[in-house]
Amino acid sequence: MKTVISALAASLAATCVWAQGPELAHDAEYYILKAQHAEQWVQDDAAVDAALAAFRERNGGQPPNIVSVLIDDIGFGEMGIPELNAVRGYETPNINAFSDEAMRMVRMYTEPSCTPTRVAQMTGRLPVRMGMGDTTVDIAGFGLPEDEVTLAEVLKGAGYSTSHVGKWHLGDIAESWAMNQGFDYAQHAIHQQGQLTIFHDDAIREQVSVGIADFDPIYTLDDLFRPDASAMMTVIEGTAEGPIREIRMEAGERWNAAKYDEMNQAFQDKTLDELKRLAAAEKPFFLQYWPMIPLDNTRAGRDGPQSPNGGLYVDKMQLLDQWLGDLFAEIDALGLADNTVVVVMGDNGHFTKYAPQSGFSPMIYKGGKGDTSEGGVRVDAFIRWPGMIEADSLINNIIHVSDLYTTLSRFAGATGFIPTDRLVDGVDQSASILFADEGKGRRDSVIIYSVDxxxxxxxxxxxxxxxxxxxxxxxxxxxxxxxxxxxxxxxxxxxxxxxxxxxxxxxxxxxxxxxxYPDTPPAHGVPYEGVENIRPETARAVEAFQIKRASVQQ
Amino acid sequence: MKTVISALAASLAATCVWAQGPELAHDAEYYILKAQHAEQWVQDDAAVDAALAAFRERNGGQPPNIVSVLIDDIGFGEMGIPELNAVRGYETPNINAFSDEAMRMVRMYTEPSCTPTRVAQMTGRLPVRMGMGDTTVDIAGFGLPEDEVTLAEVLKGAGYSTSHVGKWHLGDIAESWAMNQGFDYAQHAIHQQGQLTIFHDDAIREQVSVGIADFDPIYTLDDLFRPDASAMMTVIEGTAEGPIREIRMEAGERWNAAKYDEMNQAFQDKTLDELKRLAAAEKPFFLQYWPMIPLDNTRAGRDGPQSPNGGLYVDKMQLLDQWLGDLFAEIDALGLADNTVVVVMGDNGHFTKYAPQSGFSPMIYKGGKGDTSEGGVRVDAFIRWPGMIEADSLINNIIHVSDLYTTLSRFAGATGFIPTDRLVDGVDQSASILFADEGKGRRDSVIIYSVDxxxxxxxxxxxxxxxxxxxxxxxxxxxxxxxxxxxxxxxxxxxxxxxxxxxxxxxxxxxxxxxxYPDTPPAHGVPYEGVENIRPETARAVEAFQIKRASVQQ
Incomplete structure (x- = not known):
């Protein structure tokens, strides 16, 4: 049997330059499945290659564009099911309409919180592999190592233009940032919503924060103890060639709820701008949009509840639904619908710490963000590719977020740019997704980590x-x-x-x-180094961080 | 304003013989809503009457047939949502297809267990009103009083033929049985699945029951302590004119899992037979089918798991889905689809006591059968009436199972036969259902009882x-x-x-x-009295019951 398979594989490799490329190193369970299904997989791979080749032929020789939307802290069942919209008392009509055109990956597993899920999607690897399993809020001086090969780098290898807008949260050191990790252009926050919705004056007024402003200065010996959202760097923008600049704050300015709104609107606007810019060029593109909303923690200066549910996150979810509706409409208007793979999904379960104010709490699975129970790692996940992926379908085989790395690379004909010198956790799920066949999945298990x-x-x-x-x-x-x-x-x-x-x-x-394939540590460095316009208060905050870091080495 | 409303009401009553009829006495909250919406309600009632009159005109002057299916212990989200079928690992394709033609009543509230829910649906009243809030398993000597006016009696008043098949569980005394409560014909179990799936020899072998067979006769002074499923009466059949006979057991026979299967198949077959018989007659009909499955507690002699879920109830739910598919197909084949209102719903939440063996556990709401939390009283509920009720729709206003009594009576033009000398908890939800308008509901609250x-x-x-x-x-x-x-x-x-x-x-x-309107007690009497062919062992079980009953009067 082995000879037959080898012969088949060789003939495929010879005839199809877009084929899977060199063998990737996967985790042990993969090889147990492979030992049982190798022959079938060779056939499936040939069928996948044929389908992808036919697509490229229809598409002027180009692989599809890829638009990937990763939504913060949205658990399973919140999008695409009108009955459950009713249960929750809010509506996501645009995402529901999108889901009618897409495939739902029912058993999409993420990591339990923002950073590790995003690391897994970007690198195709479990975050523990490079010490990125933790989700930090404040200045931390570490991040994704530059020698990780991100999905953006893989796609760039295959000739894609790459752009990233929104959240990032893979580190506060330069080598970890999107423009240094394979994106031609990026505009993204460095930290996350802890800084941007909780640590500021509006949040203190609304009793969201405790201990930041309500302290007795007489007994406060340690002025470096409390975080200052306004001193931390907020949003940076730049290109792979540089420079990188902070764009949302002037020296002396205070962060607040209004600025959070402005930032989110700017991410949305920039996403649409980037879509238009990328669509106008010759090359296929990879556009990543990681919105910061629905997370929010104040009502300061804004209108009251926008839905019968009325939760802060839920109201913002309705806003995000409008925004994604605008994105989908723009994809249509630009004539991109048929040659663009669009992925929309959550990054982990609900943030139960903010239930019920957020309006979200675990509905179908136990637990939420940070928990390793199903509710922490099961999310709504949709993938649309008209004519290639069955509309209004679902598959129920286990898929891990890292599988998007390998699978989207395959769709892009870029598998050959995935490194083979390290263990890649993501497996290629092309066959199960393209043929809507749950039996063609290449994974039947996940190992769920908390941090390490x-x-x-x-x-x-x-x-x-x-x-x-x-x-x-x-x-x-x-x-x-x-x-x-x-x-x-x-x-x-x-x-x-x-x-x-x-x-x-x-x-x-x-x-x-x-x-x-041993785990390695994350990259460490000086926070914000390499940004051209560091504010004085930011420099002081970095100095404070360095004093704290040095304290253990005295 | 009051005069205007009175005048309008008078004119309506004069012009429309099918109108609401005399004013019913409702609970207090109804009158608070009425004080705010009376004018709108008069308009809505006129529109409802017009819609119903138009239907009757199309239907040869007749109101619609009504087929009502009440499924045991099925919580919210198990039917009609393919994504949640996938979450659970089983399929209900026929019910899902039915739901695509029906309206989902998202906020259908039942009572927390079988008997009270069925009482509420049959009488339009909270079970506490006549002391029927308890769900008994064994011989109990009480039941629904004959002076309750059931939905069957109301519809019969308006000229309907009435038939009931399946579960009943509203008492083990004659006056409580379906054939004595308004059904021309009935074939139903007297007790419930505790007797029929747990108390018998197969269940003892499979370790479902403890304490029934595994006891030391030396220390057993009380031979009347243990229930004997085979001695209790099982299924009766009869007509309003009598006689009533037990049909499933011969003297000396033992109940077992195979007989449970036979009984369920017979209920299904009889339902289809009754449908054909009723369809052939001139009169509109009310056919009620209360299946005993999905509840089951043994695998004795049957095949192994029938679904990836594999739970005992889930497998039977798939069987029931096939059966309901056959029922829907027969409704189509007989040309009844367009002039028949079909209701399909659960009677209360999942039986958590049998999780995970059953394959069901609460998914979206907290708790299950017996609990007064949402999971105990929220169920899947669908109503189909092509051309009259919007297909594939949902309404999210609160509906209580007792509202079906008043609403189905209204659809049947039978409201005038609802008694006005007692408090009726069910309100008329015709306007919200017929116009798919959540704002036209006549209830915004429920009071959830446990027993009394x-x-x-x-x-x-x-x-x-x-x-x-x-x-x-x-x-x-x-x-x-x-x-x-x-x-x-x-x-x-x-x-x-x-x-x-x-x-x-x-x-x-x-x-x-x-x-x-004070609460009154249930009817008490001698169990099984009035059945022609009581078996000797059944007579002894009744005797045992009488000894126990008398013990408190010594």
């Missing part, structure tokens, strides 16, 4: 929550996710010994694979 | 869980149901004093109204 610790394993419909260190594995709880979406009724006796043993072995193989 | 105690009040999107007796009302917890479907994040401080005060007043008005 594996916390749960999902395989098939079963989920094992790993016991804490020192706790007996016999106490580990199994859940049947089809039967119990809230992980409330453990089925240990039903799943029995084979399940426990086998899950321990899955973890063992995952860890053993790290011996060949 | 009010436990929660839902008004608008707010929910107050009433404090336990002796507990400070200040501790009562409010929930915003749009923001928090799992009642996890109380919003006391947000809703504040007005909410608490006003909810206490709602309860006060509800209780004050009972002074004019």
């Amino acid at each position: 610790k594996p916390k749960a394993i999902v395989k098939d419909k079963l989920r094992l929550n790993l016991p804490a260190p020192g706790e007996s594995p016999i106490l580990a709880e199994f859940y049947d996710l089809y039967r119990d979406t809230h992980e409330k009724y453990p089925v240990s006796t039903e799943v029995g010994a084979w399940g426990g043993q086998e899950f321990v072995r899955i973890l063992g193989r995952h860890l053993a694979r790290k011996e060949k | 105690k009010p436990k929660a009040i839902v008004k608008d999107k707010l929910r107050l869980n009433l404090p336990a007796p002796g507990e400070s009302p200040i501790l009562a917890e409010f929930y915003d149901l749009y923001r928090d479907t799992h009642e996890k994040y109380p919003v006391s401080t947000e809703v504040g004093a007005w909410g608490g005060q006003e909810f206490v007043r709602i309860l006060g008005r509800h209780l004050a109204r009972k002074e004019k």
Whole structure:
């Protein structure tokens, strides 16, 4: 059988320059599936290549454009299902209409919070591989290493123009920023909404923040203790060739809710501008839009509730729905609909810390952002490609956000630019997505980390929550996710010994694979270095950070 | 204004014999809404009457047939939403197709368990009104009083033929049975699935039951302690004129899983037979089908899992979906689709006691069967009437299961047969349903009882869980149901004093109204009396019951 497969693979490689390219190094479970399905996969790959080749032929020889929208903290069931809109008391008509034209990836797994999910989508790797599993709020002096090869770099290799607008949150050091990680152009916030919606004066007035302004100066020996949203760098803009400048703040200016609104509107406007600019050029493009809303934490100076739900995030979700409606309309107006893959999804579950003010709380799965339960890592996820991906369809096989890296690269004919010197967690899900065939997935499990610790394993419909260190594995709880979406009724006796043993072995193989491909640390550096126009207060905040960093080395 | 309304009402009553009929006595909250919307309601009623009159004109002068399917223990989100089918790992294609032709009543509230929900649907009244709030499993010697006027009796008054097949569970005394409560023909179980799926030998073998067979006869002084499913009466059949006979068991026979399957298949077959028989007659008809499945508790002698979910109830839900598909197809084949109102809904939330074996657990709302939280009383509910009710629509106003009594009566032109000498909790929701207009509902609240105690009040999107007796009302917890479907994040401080005060007043008005319309007890009697062919073991079980009943009077 092996010879047949090798022969087939060789003949494919010879006839099809767009084919998968060199073999990627994946995690152990991939090879167990491959050992069982290799022959089928060769056939499927040939069919995928044929479909992609036919598309390119129709498209003047070009692969599709890619527009990727990643929405903050939006759990499963909030978009695309009118019945659940009614349950929640708000509406997302534009996204629902989009979902009618798209495929829902029902079992899309993300990481439990912003940074790690975005790292996984950008690098195709679990964030633990390069120490990026943590989500920081304040100045931190670390970020995504420059030797990571992002999706933007892969696509650029294949001739794409690349642009990024909105959130970023992969580090506050220069090498981690989008314009230094493969994007020709980028305009993005450096930190996240902790800074931009909680640490400022409006939020203090609305009782969102505690301890920032309400302190006794007499007893305050440490002036470096409290964060100052206005001193932290906000939004930067630049190109791969430089320069990089902060664009939202003048020296001495205070950040506030109005500036948050302006920034978000500017991201939206810039996204549409970039779309038009990229569409006018010859090359295929990759446009990434990571909106900061729906997250918000104040009503300062704005209108009251905009929906029967009335939650702060929900109201902003309705606004985002309008904005995405405008984006979809612009894609249509520019004649891009048929040759553009559009991905819309959440980055992790709801931020339960802000329930019920946000208007969101976990609905179908247990837990939310930060949790490693299903509610932390299950999100709404849609992919549209008219004529190539079945409209109004769904697939229920397990997909991890890192699989978008490999799969979109495949769609772009760019797989050959994915590095083969490191472990890539993302697998190629082209066959299951293009043929709307759940059986053609190349993954049936995910290992769910919190920061740098594996916390749960999902395989098939079963989920094992790993016991804490020192706790007996016999106490580990199994859940049947089809039967119990809230992980409330453990089925240990039903799943029995084979399940426990086998899950321990899955973890063992995952860890053993790290011996060949060890985890590495993130990049460390001086925050904001390389920005041309650092404000004096920002420089002081960096100085404060450096004093804190140095304190452990005294 | 009052004069204008009276004049309008008088003119309507004069011109339209099918109109609402005499004024019903409702609960207090109804009159608060009426005081604000009376003028609009008069207009809406005129529009409803016009729509119904137009329908009858098209339909040879006849009102529509009514087919009502009430499914046991099926929570919200299990039917009609393919995305959530995928979440659960099973499929209900026929019900989903039906839902595409129907309206979803998103906020359909039932009672928390089988008997009270069925009482409310049959009588239009809260079960507490006649002491029917409890759900019994074993022989109990009480039931729905004969002086309750059921929906069947109301429709019969307006000239309908009436038939009931399946579950009943409104009492084990003769006056409570369907053939004595307005149904021309009935074939129904007397008790419920506790008897028919748990108390028998197969269930004992599969470890579903504990304590029924595994006891030490030496220490067993009380031979009357344990229930015997085979001795209890199972299924009866008869007509309004009698006789009534038990049809599923011969003397000495043992109940088992195979007989449960036979019984369910027979209910399905009989439903289709009755549909054909009723369709062939001249009169409009009311056919009620209350399947016993999806509930089941053994695999004895049957095939293994039928779905990726594989739960016992879920597998039977797929079977029921096929059966309902056959029912819908037969309605089409008989040419009844356009002149038949079809209602399909659950009777209460999932039976969490059998999670995860059942394959169901609460998905979107907190809690299940027996709980007064939303998950106990929120169900999937669809109503189809082609050309009259908007296909593939939803309304999100609050509807209580008792409203079906009044609303279906209105559709049938039978409102005049609803008694006016008692409080009717069901309100007429015709306008909101026929015009797919959420603003035209006539209810914005429900009071949720457990047996005979009010436990929660839902008004608008707010929910107050009433404090336990002796507990400070200040501790009562409010929930915003749009923001928090799992009642996890109380919003006391947000809703504040007005909410608490006003909810206490709602309860006060509800209780004050009972002074004019006091609750009455259920009917008591000798179990099974009036059945022609009582088996000897059944007679002994009744004797045992009488000994127990008499014990408190010694």
